[in-house]
Amino acid sequence: MAQLTVCLLTHNSLRTLAPCLTPALEIADELVVVDSGSSDGTLEYLAGQGVTPIHRPYKTHAEQMNFAIAQASHDWVLCLDSDEFLDPETLAAIRALKPQLSDPDTAYRIRRYWRVLGREVHGIYPVSSPDFPLRLFNRQKVRFNDVPVDDKATGARKRIVLPGHVVHDTFFSLHEVFAKLNGYTSRLVRFQEVPPSLGRAFFSPPFAFLKWYLRKGGWRDGAVGLVTGAYAALYTFLKYFKSWCRARGIPLQ
Structure with missing residues (x-):
């Protein structure tokens, strides 16, 4: 065995x-x-x-x-x-x-x-x-x-x-949601190539929200579904925005 x-x-x-x-x-x-x-x-x-x-x-x-x-x-x-x-x-x-x-x-x-x-x-x-x-x-x-x-x-x-x-x-609390969201996106930008694009930062999040809230079924999850939809939108915004800031010498931490 x-x-x-x-x-x-x-x-x-x-x-x-x-x-x-x-x-x-x-x-x-x-x-x-x-x-x-x-x-x-x-x-x-x-x-x-x-x-x-x-x-x-x-x-x-x-x-x-x-x-x-x-x-x-x-x-x-x-x-x-x-x-x-x-x-x-x-x-x-x-x-x-x-x-x-x-x-x-x-x-x-x-x-x-x-x-x-x-x-x-x-x-x-x-x-x-x-x-x-x-x-x-x-x-x-x-x-x-x-x-x-x-x-x-x-x-x-x-x-x-x-x-x-x-x-x-x-994600036991909203605080944990936002803390991990911040940590994940900072780590992503530091260790992986993400386009430093303000356009993507502002135009992509609504589509991310709609995809995860409507197509992926977040609407079935009540108020928590709104949280997961917002998480997708904020994740998308932050990864492009942080990459744009990092390219201009603005420290992430």
């Missing part, structure tokens, strides 16, 4: 840590936790569970996750963020799969439903819900591509969707 390492990233994750960690421990032969400087009680909670995290400053999600993968003792890894919760069907599927894990070119995707401000939504820019991230794989073949935002695991020749799903409980 293959041994499985669960790789978990944390940062001020106390709100979601118990529903994430409890099911993960049920299938983990080893747990690797990489923390990027929590100060909200996350470290104390982990200590209470007998878990000693590795501290590493955060640069990008991909870099952090690849570091966690490199610390694993086993080649088969399951990668999770601390706001992702595995359901019982997925746990059962992974238990059944472990004796069969032998082909390093085969990797496994998990159906992921997004929850924003406590409500399941149809999408949050730039992904629709559900999406199907690749999370269970052999580390000899797969790594996360190092892009500033919206990275993904790449390298598998064959991909299979596991039964069950994971809930991604993100």
